[in-house]
Amino acid sequence: MAAEPAHLRLVSAGDDPERREPLSGTVRRPSVGPYPELGDAQLVALASNGEAAALEALYRRHAPFALNLAVRLQGSAADVEDVVHDAFLRAHERLDSLREPAAFRAWLGSIIVRMIRTRMRRRRLLRALGFVHQGDAVELDAVASPDAGPEARALLAQVYALLCTIPPDDRIAWTLRYVERHRLETVAELADCSLATAKRRIQRAQAFLSEHFVSTIAETSP
Amino acid sequence: MSDRRSFSEIPAELLREHGAEERVERGWQRLAGELSTAPRRRRAIPPMLAVAAATFAFGVVVGSRWLPREPLPLPALGAEPAEAPKPAGQRVAPTPPSSSHPESTPRSPQAHRVSARRVELAPRGEVELAPAPTAEEAPASTASAAPWQRLADEGQYAQALVSLEANGGFDAALLDATADQLMSLVDVARATGQRQRAITALRRIVSEHGADPNAPVAAWMLGNELAKGRDFSGAEQAFAMYRALSPGGDFAEDALARQVDMAAEQGNRDHARRLAEQYLKEFPDGPRTADIQAELERWGHAPGTPAPSSERELGASPDAGLPR
Numbered sequence: 001m002a003a004e005p006a007h008l009r010l011v012s013a014g015d016d017p018e019r020r021e022p023l024s025g026t027v028r029r030p031s032v033g034p035y036p037e038l039g040d041a042q043l044v045a046l047a048s049n050g051e052a053a054a055l056e057a058l059y060r061r062h063a064p065f066a067l068n069l070a071v072r073l074q075g076s077a078a079d080v081e082d083v084v085h086d087a088f089l090r091a092h093e094r095l096d097s098l099r100e101p102a103a104f105r106a107w108l109g110s111i112i113v114r115m116i117r118t119r120m121r122r123r124r125l126l127r128a129l130g131f132v133h134q135g136d137a138v139e140l141d142a143v144a145s146p147d148a149g150p151e152a153r154a155l156l157a158q159v160y161a162l163l164c165t166i167p168p169d170d171r172i173a174w175t176l177r178y179v180e181r182h183r184l185e186t187v188a189e190l191a192d193c194s195l196a197t198a199k200r201r202i203q204r205a206q207a208f209l210s211e212h213f214v215s216t217i218a219e220t221s222p
Numbered sequence: 223m224s225d226r227r228s229f230s231e232i233p234a235e236l237l238r239e240h241g242a243e244e245r246v247e248r249g250w251q252r253l254a255g256e257l258s259t260a261p262r263r264r265r266a267i268p269p270m271l272a273v274a275a276a277t278f279a280f281g282v283v284v285g286s287r288w289l290p291r292e293p294l295p296l297p298a299l300g301a302e303p304a305e306a307p308k309p310a311g312q313r314v315a316p317t318p319p320s321s322s323h324p325e326s327t328p329r330s331p332q333a334h335r336v337s338a339r340r341v342e343l344a345p346r347g348e349v350e351l352a353p354a355p356t357a358e359e360a361p362a363s364t365a366s367a368a369p370w371q372r373l374a375d376e377g378q379y380a381q382a383l384v385s386l387e388a389n390g391g392f393d394a395a396l397l398d399a400t401a402d403q404l405m406s407l408v409d410v411a412r413a414t415g416q417r418q419r420a421i422t423a424l425r426r427i428v429s430e431h432g433a434d435p436n437a438p439v440a441a442w443m444l445g446n447e448l449a450k451g452r453d454f455s456g457a458e459q460a461f462a463m464y465r466a467l468s469p470g471g472d473f474a475e476d477a478l479a480r481q482v483d484m485a486a487e488q489g490n491r492d493h494a495r496r497l498a499e500q501y502l503k504e505f506p507d508g509p510r511t512a513d514i515q516a517e518l519e520r521w522g523h524a525p526g527t528p529a530p531s532s533e534r535e536l537g538a539s540p541d542a543g544l545p546r
Contacts, residue, residue, distance in 0.1 A: 038512075039508075039509040039510075039511070039512065040509055041509050041510055041512075041513060042512060042513070052254070052257070055257070056250060056254070059246070059249070059250050059253060060246055060250060063241065063246045063249055063250070064239070064240065064241020064246060065241070067240035067241055067245070067246075067249075068237075068239065068240050068241065071238070071240050072237065077240070080240070081245075081248075081249060081252075084249060085249060085252060085253055085256075088253055089253070089256070089257075092257065100476060100480075102476065102479070102508075102509035102510050103476060122278070125281050129281075141238075142238060142240075143237060143238060144236060144237070144238060145235065145236055145237055145238045145239070146238065147235070148235075148236045152236045155232075155236075156232065156236065159232070169377075178231040178232060179231075179232045179237070181231065181232075181234065183471075183472055184435070185438065185439050185442075185468070185471060185472055185473070186472050188439055189472075189473075193409065194405040194406070194408055194409050194436070194439070194443075195405060195435065195436045195439040195440075196401070196402040196405035196406060196436055197375070197405070197406070197409060199402075199435075200375060
């Protein structure tokens with residue numbers, strides 16, 4: 001049976017508000033670290049006044065989110081702890097300028113996105129100048145769950161290999177939408193662009209993946 | 223045998239979690255150690271750093287012009303990928319045959335592993351063909367988009383503004399722009415420091431394209447821009463508009479809290495109190511619940527005290543204060 005061409009179908013993330021934990025709002029935080037009963041707004045205010053325990057609480061609450069975001073955007077765990085470390089340092093330096101303390105998580109996410117984008121662009125520049133000979137390295141083991149089967153690993157490998165070839169902004173927007181599974185509005189906020197721009201970036205990436213995504217299968221007749 | 227096959231979004235259970243407690247603990251110890259030796263860095267950027275940043279930015283611009291964007295060939299998959307689509311403004315070199323220049327087309331080890339795998343996450347019956355994009359959804363066409371919009375899409379906002387001014391002007395472009403084009407005009411205006419023009423474009427989206435998907439985020443941005451300009455009344459209305467347009471949106475809770483702030487800034491305590499009570503009712507566990515509760519009690523117990531405007535910072539958004 002001849003293989004029939006099909007198109008990439010990407011599920012809209014905006015249709016189901018329950019599918020993704022919002023970046024701000026009535027999220028119940030895990031009660032780890034000091035001040036488990038305080039919200040981010042209170043912790044930011046305390047940390048801003050030099051309360052180290054409040055900063056620790058913010059770190060312990062949001063570091064897993066930051067690590068996951070950095071690894072999935074980058075497609076590897078290379079230097080990801082440094083990225084998160086620097087992001088928290090930067091956040092700490094600028095806590096006073098955070099005008100909506102309750103939105104600390106989204107703000108931190110935006111910092112991570114900017115740092116990863118800078119790293120991607122720097123890498124492309126170095127490659128263009130001939131200082132490095134390889135593109136972005138994808139570490140499948142950093143992205144895929146240890147429980148993921150071979151098919152799933154193959155899917156992730158190919159998706160990330162293709163993502164490495166598209167512009168960082170498009171790659172980031174698509175990853176935020178379809179890997180991190182944020183709503184379009186949230187993607188726009190995290191990527192610091194308008195909704196229209198976020199949509200265009202996602203659509204460009206989607207069109208590219210749709211065009212180039214290939215699978216080898218042993219066709220069986222139904 | 224190979225084909226092009228659909229897949230859905232990446233399910234969360236396929237992704238590795240990196241938030242192990244030990245790793246977080248290590249990270250915190252490192253951060254705490256660094257902060258204890260260098261608490262709170264100064265914000266002033268040393269001149270050398272600024273020069274380095276400018277040099278790097280220049281390098282990025284130069285580099286972006288040289289970068290080929292064709293896809294990495296995946297010969298291990300058994301099929302040559304089709305020619306890459308060419309987004310607006312992209313300079314694409316011809317794709318070299320993978321066999322003639324293997325060093326120029328590095329493949330990740332993962333790409334090899336794909337070859338022998340069957341990639342199909344969703345049952346075939348559930349795979350849907352993607353509908354043809356509607357005119358509204360379709361990416362801006364390189365051929366049909368105005369020059370300013372292509373420049374804006376590429377992030378070249380200053381050049382986009384120059385192009386706009388040379389072709390009838392920014393304000394003329396506002397008149398018959400679609401919602402998407404208006405959002406691009408907002409980007410251009412914000413990036414070039416023209417808040418009033420950004421506000422005009424945002425108002426137009428909210429008032430004339432209320433059903434467009436851009437409208438909620440436009441209302442949110444409008445609220446922020448008006449608050450930055452200290453138009454607290456207008457900002458409050460814009461945040462209310464966001465909630466009306468996107469009641470279940472990610473920023474609905476933030477928007478109501480911002481309404482409380484804006485009403486307090488105006489000194490309209492009765493209105494602020496009503497909004498605060500509404501916030502507590504709708505978001506009893508919200509991140510602002512404790513401080514709004516405290517504000518409410520303070521207003522209630524000390525009616526002569528002024529509205530807490532000095533305690534509010536304006537123009538907040540999830541990306542407020544981001545390093546640029």
